[in-house]
Amino acid sequence: MTAEEVLPSWADTPTRAAILDFVRTVTEAPDAVPIEARIAVFDNDGTLWTEKPMPTQLHYIVQQWKAAAEADPSLAERQPYKAAVTGDLSWLAAAVDKHYLGNDSDLKTMIGAIVATTYTRHASVAATSTIRGQLLRRSGSAPSALIMAAPPRASPRRPAAAR
Numbered sequence: 001m002t003a004e005e006v007l008p009s010w011a012d013t014p015t016r017a018a019i020l021d022f023v024r025t026v027t028e029a030p031d032a033v034p035i036e037a038r039i040a041v042f043d044n045d046g047t048l049w050t051e052k053p054m055p056t057q058l059h060y061i062v063q064q065w066k067a068a069a070e071a072d073p074s075l076a077e078r079q080p081y082k083a084a085v086t087g088d089l090s091w092l093a094a095a096v097d098k099h100y101l102g103n104d105s106d107l108k109t110m111i112g113a114i115v116a117t118t119y120t121r122h123a124s125v126a127a128t129s130t131i132r133g134q135l136l137r138r139s140g141s142a143p144s145a146l147i148m149a150a151p152p153r154a155s156p157r158r159p160a161a162a163r
Contacts, residue, residue, distance in 0.1 A: 091106070
């Protein structure tokens, strides 16, 4: 395969050349990585992105569900929080399989938990911002420990075209 046939949609730039040089080095050089030790995962936009043991986005939300169940143990008795707490993610896989077969009952449960987690996160950020603002108005100065400990403000996502 010629260099022109590799990454054909990419412009001939130093970045493209560096990627091709890296691949050549790890696959063809005397100290190349053995074939059985080579691992590369590309996301649908072509970037490197972890997918195993699960996609990064799923890992994040599972961790949020686990944290929510630790804060409120009654959540651990129902899905998807139960899956997050026990580490048995087969319920999540089965929910997706059921969805592809036309049954969205578990998917609705999962989406409800995602919305609850997202709402709770944004409500927490908003409450912290409100408390910080009240303290600033009362004291006339910014307590540095409060500012350092406060989570970042949530910002609305803009479409890619607007960025």
